[in-house]
Amino acid sequence: MQDNNTFDAIVVGSGITGGWAAKELTEKGLKTLVLERGRQVEHVKDYTTTSMPTWDFRLRGRVSAEDEVNYPVQSKVYAFNEATRHYWVNDLEHPYTTPEDQPFSWIRGYHVGGRSIMWGRQCYRWSDLDFEANAKDGIAVDWPIRYQDIAPWYSYVEKFVGISGQSEGLAHLPDGEFLPPMELNCVEQKVKSGIEGKWPQRRLTIGRVANLTRAHNGRTPCQHRDLCFRGCPYGAYFSSQSATLPAAAATGNMTLRPDSVVESILYDEQSDRATGVRVIDANTGETTEYKARVIFLCASTLGSTWILLNSASDRFPNGLANSSGELGHNLMDHFYRVGASADFEGFDNKYYDGQRPNGVYVPRFRNVWDKHPDFIRGYGYQGGASRGNWKRGVGENGMGADFKDAITKPGPWNMGLQGFGETLPYHENSVRLNPDKLDKHGLPTLFISAKFRENEAKMKVDAMNAAAEMLEAAGGKNVSTYNREAPIGHGIHEMGTARMGKDPKTSVLNKWNQCHDVPNVFVTDGSCMTSASCVNPSITYMALTARAVDYAVKELNRQNL
Ligand SMILES: Cc1cc2nc3c(=O)[nH]c(=O)nc-3n(C[C@H](O)[C@H](O)[C@H](O)COP(=O)(O)OP(=O)(O)OC[C@H]3O[C@@H](n4cnc5c(N)ncnc54)[C@H](O)[C@@H]3O)c2cc1C
Ligand code: SF4
Numbered sequence: 001m002q003d004n005n006t007f008d009a010i011v012v013g014s015g016i017t018g019g020w021a022a023k024e025l026t027e028k029g030l031k032t033l034v035l036e037r038g039r040q041v042e043h044v045k046d047y048t049t050t051s052m053p054t055w056d057f058r059l060r061g062r063v064s065a066e067d068e069v070n071y072p073v074q075s076k077v078y079a080f081n082e083a084t085r086h087y088w089v090n091d092l093e094h095p096y097t098t099p100e101d102q103p104f105s106w107i108r109g110y111h112v113g114g115r116s117i118m119w120g121r122q123c124y125r126w127s128d129l130d131f132e133a134n135a136k137d138g139i140a141v142d143w144p145i146r147y148q149d150i151a152p153w154y155s156y157v158e159k160f161v162g163i164s165g166q167s168e169g170l171a172h173l174p175d176g177e178f179l180p181p182m183e184l185n186c187v188e189q190k191v192k193s194g195i196e197g198k199w200p201q202r203r204l205t206i207g208r209v210a211n212l213t214r215a216h217n218g219r220t221p222c223q224h225r226d227l228c229f230r231g232c233p234y235g236a237y238f239s240s241q242s243a244t245l246p247a248a249a250a251t252g253n254m255t256l257r258p259d260s261v262v263e264s265i266l267y268d269e270q271s272d273r274a275t276g277v278r279v280i281d282a283n284t285g286e287t288t289e290y291k292a293r294v295i296f297l298c299a300s301t302l303g304s305t306w307i308l309l310n311s312a313s314d315r316f317p318n319g320l321a322n323s324s325g326e327l328g329h330n331l332m333d334h335f336y337r338v339g340a341s342a343d344f345e346g347f348d349n350k351y352y353d354g355q356r357p358n359g360v361y362v363p364r365f366r367n368v369w370d371k372h373p374d375f376i377r378g379y380g381y382q383g384g385a386s387r388g389n390w391k392r393g394v395g396e397n398g399m400g401a402d403f404k405d406a407i408t409k410p411g412p413w414n415m416g417l418q419g420f421g422e423t424l425p426y427h428e429n430s431v432r433l434n435p436d437k438l439d440k441h442g443l444p445t446l447f448i449s450a451k452f453r454e455n456e457a458k459m460k461v462d463a464m465n466a467a468a469e470m471l472e473a474a475g476g477k478n479v480s481t482y483n484r485e486a487p488i489g490h491g492i493h494e495m496g497t498a499r500m501g502k503d504p505k506t507s508v509l510n511k512w513n514q515c516h517d518v519p520n521v522f523v524t525d526g527s528c529m530t531s532a533s534c535v536n537p538s539i540t541y542m543a544l545t546a547r548a549v550d551y552a553v554k555e556l557n558r559q560n561l
C-alpha cells in the first residue's frame with residue numbers, strides 16, 4: 001500500500017462472496033480494501049434480538065402494518081419479521097422500477113455481512129447436468145467450465161464453511177466435505193421409505209446446511225434454536241461475520257470500510273485497466289477515489305451489474321466491460337411456492353429434540369434419466385415434517401382450561417414438500433439503468449424487466465402434482481396442493497446479468513470470472529452465472545470466488561494484470 005487510498009486489491013461488498021474474496025486475497029498477502037455500502041454489523045454485539053423471547057417483542061414478532069408500508073417487497077420474505085427487520089433494506093429508501101405487469105422482488109440486506117446473516121444456509125453442489133445443460137439444450141451460451149474445474153474449490157470452501165449433510169452417491173447432486181448430518185424425524189423417515197420404495201431412483205435426504213453439527217474451525221456447534229435469521233451468538237452457522245471476515249482481519253491485511261457506496265469503477269483507456277473505484281460516503285455524501293491493481297466485484301448479482309452499468313466511458317458507452325452487449329441480460333432466479341403437504345397418522349407418541357434449523361431435500365429427478373415431454377431442466381424439493389403447536393388454536397372457537405390444555409399438547413404431524421425450480425436464461429429478462437428515477441445520492445436506479453415463462457409454468461404444475469403423488473405414496477392423508485404466484489426474484493436466488501462464457505462477443509466474463517474486456521476486474525457473485533440449475537447457488541458462488549482469487553493473484557504475480 002503506497003498511501004491511504006491505494007491498495008493491492010479492492011473488494012466491493014462484504015456479503016457471502018465479498019467475505020470470501022477478502023479472506024482469500026488477504027491470506028495471499030494482498031493489502032485489501034473491502035468497501036461495503038451499508039452499516040457495520042459486529043459479530044454477536046450487533047445481533048440485538050438474537051436471544052429475545054417472543055413475548056418481549058411489541059407484536060410478538062409479527063410484521064407490523066408500518067413495516068408493510070416501508071418494506072413492501074422485503075416484508076413478503078418468510079424470514080422478515082419484527083426480530084429481523086433491521087437486516088433488510090427499506091424499499092422506499094432504495095427504489096427500483098419494473099414494468100407494471102412484471103413485478104420483480106429484489107431482496108436485499110445492505111450492511112456488513114450482506115445476506116450472509118439472513119440466508120437459509122442450504123448448500124448443494126452443481127454437477128455436469130447443470131454445466132452441460134445450455135450446450136445440450138442449445139440455449140443461451142455454454143458454460144466455460146465443467147464440474148471437474150470447480151470440484152476442488154467446492155471441497156476447499158466446504159472444509160472452511162462447515163456443512164452438515166449426508167453423502168448419497170448421486171452423480172447429479174455430488175457429495176461434499178460434510179460434517180455429520182442432522183437427523184430425519186420419524187415422519188420424514190417414513191416419507192423417505194415411501195418415496196424411495198416406489199421410485200428407486202428418487203431420494204429424500206436431510207438438508208445440506210451450513211450449520212455446524214460439531215465444533216469446527218474455532219466455531220461452536222449449533223444449539224438447534226432455529227433463530228438463525230437473527231444472527232447467531234455462537235457463530236454456529238456460516239456468515240461473513242462468523243467466518244470469512246475474522247479470517248481476513250487476522251491477516252492484518254484487510255481494511256474494511258462500511259457506509260461506502262461504490263458508485264463506479266475508474267477505467268484508464270490507455271492501459272486498458274481499471275485503476276480503482278469512486279465511493280460515496282453513505283452518511284455525508286462525500287466522494288473519494290481508491291486505487292488498486294485488481295478489483296473484485298462482489299456486490300450481489302444486481303448490485304455488481306449496476307456498478308458496471310454505471311461505469312460507462314467513451315470506450316464502454318453501455319457499461320464497463322460490455323462490448324458483448326450482454327451486461328444486464330439473462331436474469332434468472334428459482335421459482336418456488338409450489339408443492340404439497342399431508343397429515344401423517346400413527347406417530348402421536350413421537351416428538352423431536354429442539355428446533356432443528358434445517359429441513360429435508362428431495363433432489364431433482366426430472367430430465368435426469370428420462371426426457372420429460374412438457375419441459376426441460378428440473379426442480380428439487382425442500383421441506384420437512386413437524387407437529388402442530390399452540391398456534392393451531394388461533395382462530396378456533398374455544399375457551400377454558402380444557403381448550404388451553406388441548407392446545408399446549410403437540411398437534412398432528414404434517415409434512416410439506418416445496419419445489420424450487422430452474423429458470424432458463426432468457427435474453428429478454430434484463431436490467432438497465434433508469435435515469436428518470438434517482439436514489440438519494442442522485443444515482444440512477446435499476447429498471448428490472450423479467451418474468452417466468454412457459455417452461456417454468458409447466459414445471460411448476462408438475463412440481464405440485466409430483467409432490468402430492470409422493471406424499472400420498474408415503475401414506476399421507478388429507479394431501480393438499482398449492483401453486484402460488486410469486487414474482488420472479490422472490491426465490492432470492494437472482495443470477496445472471498454478467499454471464500461467463502468462452503466468447504467475448506457473447507459473454508461478459510471468461511472462465512475465471514474475469515472481465516473479457518478489462519482483465520483486472522473480476523465479478524464473482526451470482527451475476528456470473530450462465531444458467532441457474534435448481535439448487536441453492538451460494539456455495540457455487542463461494543467456490544467460484546476462491547477459484548477466481550487464486551487465478552487473479554497468480555496473474556498479478558506474472559505481471560499479467
Ligand atoms: C431469507 C434468505 C434465504 C436464503 N437462503 C439461501 C440458501 O438456503 N442457500 C443459498 O445458497 N442461498 C440462499 N440465499 C441467497 C444468498 O443469501 C445469496 O445468494 C448470497 O448472499 C449472495 O452473496 P453475495 O455476496 O453475492 O451478495 P450479498 O450477500 O447480498 O452481499 C452483497 C453485499 O454488497 C453490498 N453492496 C451492494 N452494492 C454495493 C455498492 N454499490 N457498494 C458497496 N457495497 C455494495 C451489499 O450491501 C451487501 O452487503 C438466501 C437469501 C435470503 C435473503
Ligand atoms: S439454530 Fe444454531 S446456528 Fe441458528 S442461531 Fe441457533 S445456535 Fe445459531
